[in-house]
Every structure is written in structure tokens, then in C-alpha cells.
Amino acid sequence: MQATTFAVVITSYNYRDFVLEAVESALSQTRKAAQVIVVDDGSTDGSDILLRERYGADERVTLISSVNGGQLSAFQHGVNAARADVVSFLDSDDCWGPEYLARLGELYDVRADIDFVFSDLQLFDQQNRVMRFHDRAVDLGYTAISTYVLTQWYGAPTSALSMRMSWALQVLDLPGSFQRTWRLSADNCLVFGCSVLGAHKYYLPTGCVRYRIHGKNGWWSNQSPRIEYVNKMTSSALIRHYAARVGMGPECIEFTKLEFMTKPQPPWSETKRYARLVMMRRISPWRKWERALNILRRGWRLRG
Missing domain, CATH: 1.25.40 (Serine Threonine Protein Phosphatase 5, Tetratricopeptide repeat)
Incomplete structure (x- = not known):
């Protein structure tokens, strides 16, 4: 049995204070990633310079600098550069415990039928609690109908998401106009897309994902009735787009x-x-x- 290979895609915008911790957590995994790809999305706080000073000569890290296009655009740049069996996503203000990829690998290695895995998260900094889907591992099977009809979200924030490369390429194959809509919260594209297009999903609590709560969180710090309304409307349109691709009605x-x-x-x-x-x-x-x-x-x- 050949071991599953991992590419880590870290996307960053103006998180100079946090990005090195995120990269180091990816490099410090007990099960090493085949690639650690860092996409700087046009930062203006010196993040790009800091990353090049620290990792410019490090063969373990691939650095990509792009014009600011938002989170979806950064995901697309990162996945297009990936060459591995599974892509694991990490926001640059979060970090992983050293066993995270090992825990994922134990599942992906023996379950070729699993396409998409998400984990629990430990909130830290301004909050301290655990976000979880359930108190045990759950094989969710297929979730297309529940997602299409109920807009059910079978996933987690970006840093707890992973999927096989073929699925990452499928869900991120979106029209350019979607980049404007999903400058933030583009993990919806990963979560809804995999559900509607037919990925086999699995929830695996690892206890290894640390999700930072701070004043600059794009989604967490901007919750309001208006934002919730816009998010539901754009999510509904996103689901309909994926559904149309597979003829779902x-x-x-x-x-x-x-x-x-x-x-x-x-x-x-x-x-x-x-x-x-x-x-x-x-x-x-x-x-x-x-x-x-x-x-x-x-x-x-x-x-x-």
C-alpha cells in the first residue's frame, strides 16, 4: 500500500503577525507534507517580504505572490501548484498540532473511497472552546441532496479541511466572476462544491487544528444580520451553480x-x-x- 502524499496550501493576506507560525506548524508535522505552498494574496503589511526572507531558500516551501484577488483566487493559485494526492488547507492566522497530517493519513491510506475529510477545531486567543460536528468520527457518505435542498454545511472552517486533489480541482473550477463574490468565506466553495458534486465525506476529530479568534478574522469578526443574509443568498447561488454542472434539480x-x-x-x-x-x-x-x-x-x- 502506497502512503498518501499531502500538499499543504496556506493562503495569507496581511497576517504578518501570524503567518510564520502557520508555516512552521505545517513544516513540523510528524508526517511530512510533500509540499508546503504559501500564497500571499497581495499583502501590504510586509508579509511577502517576511516570507521570502525566511523561506526564500527553503526547498520545502513554495512561495507564490499574487495580486490581491481574495481567498478563492488564492485557493486556486495554491491548488494549481500542488502535486500530491490530498490537499490540506490552512489559513495563515491558524496552526496545526504536529500529528494533524498523520491522523489524516491514517484514514486516507486505508479508505480510498473517502474524498473529503474535515476535523474539529480548538478556538484560541480571544476564545477558548472546541468546535465539533460530533463527539465521534462519522462516515457521512454522500451529502448532495441534503446540501441542495437544505443548504446543509458538511464541513468546517478552512484550516480543518482536506480533500483529494481531483476534488480540489473540480470545486475550484469556477468562473472568474466568482472571485469577487468569494473574496472571503471561500471555504464555502470547498464545502458546498464537494457535497453537491458527489464527494464521499468523513468527519474525523483530530484535536490538532487551532483556530485563532482575533479582531481581523474576515468572517468571525463581521457577523451581522446583513452579512448572514448575503452569505445565505450567495451560498444558495453557489449550490445552484454546482448542481447545474451535474444536472441536479x-x-x-x-x-x-x-x-x-x-x-x-x-x-x-x-x-x-x-x-x-x-x-x-x-x-x-x-x-x-x-x-x-x-x-x-x-x-x-x-x-x-
């Missing part, structure tokens, strides 16, 4: 039970979500309840 809800069957041990929250989806089908009320109860019974038997 409202009729996909007819296959809700089949999608649920791809989840070997669904959390109870996921079971209830799919029962809700069945209740949205255009069939008689009696059949809705019958099929929803079938999903609930199956989920109860399989719950972890």
Missing part, C-alpha cells in the same frame, strides 16, 4: 432514502434531517410518514 429529493443509506452509522441529528427531507416530498401524507418512520427506525438502530 428539485427532483433529487426522490432519492433521499438512497442517500441516507450511504451513511453506515449516522448521528441522530443526521437521521432526523433525512426524515425531514422525506416529509418534503410530493407524495401522500401517509407515504411521507411511512418513509420518514422507516428512516428514523433505521437511524435509531445504527446510531453510534
Whole structure:
């Protein structure tokens, strides 16, 4: 069995105070990455100069400087330079514990069917708590219908996301106009895109991702009703774009039970979500309840 290779893509904009810590955390992994790619997205705070002084002669690090185009553009530059089996993304204000890639590798090495893995996060700096999808590892199977109908987000912020290279290339193959929309929160493109296009997803709590909360967080520090509204509208449009690429439409809800069957041990929250989806089908009320109860019974038997 050949070991999975990893490319780390670090995107940075005006995070001079944090970026070296992020890069060092990627270089200090017990399971070494084949590439560590740092994309400076037109920083004006001297980040680019600092990176070149520190890593310009370091063969382990690939430095890319670009005109400021936003996070989606930086993702695209980084992935286009990657040559590995799996891409792991890291924001330049976050960092990883040394076992992160090792934990991911243990899964990717033995599960060729897994396309996309996301982890829990330890918040630090201005907050101290854990963000998690569930309290155990979860094989989520396929999530296209739940994402398309409910705009369900099966993922985590950027620094806890990884996917096989073929999927990174697929989801980042977007029209140039999308770069303006996704200057921030472009992890939505990774998360929604992989779900709708049909990636097999897995949640793996590693305890290794440190997510910094500070005054300059693009998404975290700009939450408001207006921002939430705009994000939901743009996310809906993004999902429709990916759905159009694979010919997905409202009729996909007819296959809700089949999608649920791809989840070997669904959390109870996921079971209830799919029962809700069945209740949205255009069939008689009696059949809705019958099929929803079938999903609930199956989920109860399989719950972890």
C-alpha cells in the first residue's frame, strides 16, 4: 500500500503577525507534507517580504505572490501548484498540532473511497472552546441532496479541511466572476462544491487544528444580520451553480432514502434531517410518514 502524499496550501493576506507560525506548524508535522505552498494574496503589511526572507531558500516551501484577488483566487493559485494526492488547507492566522497530517493519513491510506475529510477545531486567543460536528468520527457518505435542498454545511472552517486533489480541482473550477463574490468565506466553495458534486465525506476529530479568534478574522469578526443574509443568498447561488454542472434539480429529493443509506452509522441529528427531507416530498401524507418512520427506525438502530 502506497502512503498518501499531502500538499499543504496556506493562503495569507496581511497576517504578518501570524503567518510564520502557520508555516512552521505545517513544516513540523510528524508526517511530512510533500509540499508546503504559501500564497500571499497581495499583502501590504510586509508579509511577502517576511516570507521570502525566511523561506526564500527553503526547498520545502513554495512561495507564490499574487495580486490581491481574495481567498478563492488564492485557493486556486495554491491548488494549481500542488502535486500530491490530498490537499490540506490552512489559513495563515491558524496552526496545526504536529500529528494533524498523520491522523489524516491514517484514514486516507486505508479508505480510498473517502474524498473529503474535515476535523474539529480548538478556538484560541480571544476564545477558548472546541468546535465539533460530533463527539465521534462519522462516515457521512454522500451529502448532495441534503446540501441542495437544505443548504446543509458538511464541513468546517478552512484550516480543518482536506480533500483529494481531483476534488480540489473540480470545486475550484469556477468562473472568474466568482472571485469577487468569494473574496472571503471561500471555504464555502470547498464545502458546498464537494457535497453537491458527489464527494464521499468523513468527519474525523483530530484535536490538532487551532483556530485563532482575533479582531481581523474576515468572517468571525463581521457577523451581522446583513452579512448572514448575503452569505445565505450567495451560498444558495453557489449550490445552484454546482448542481447545474451535474444536472441536479428539485427532483433529487426522490432519492433521499438512497442517500441516507450511504451513511453506515449516522448521528441522530443526521437521521432526523433525512426524515425531514422525506416529509418534503410530493407524495401522500401517509407515504411521507411511512418513509420518514422507516428512516428514523433505521437511524435509531445504527446510531453510534
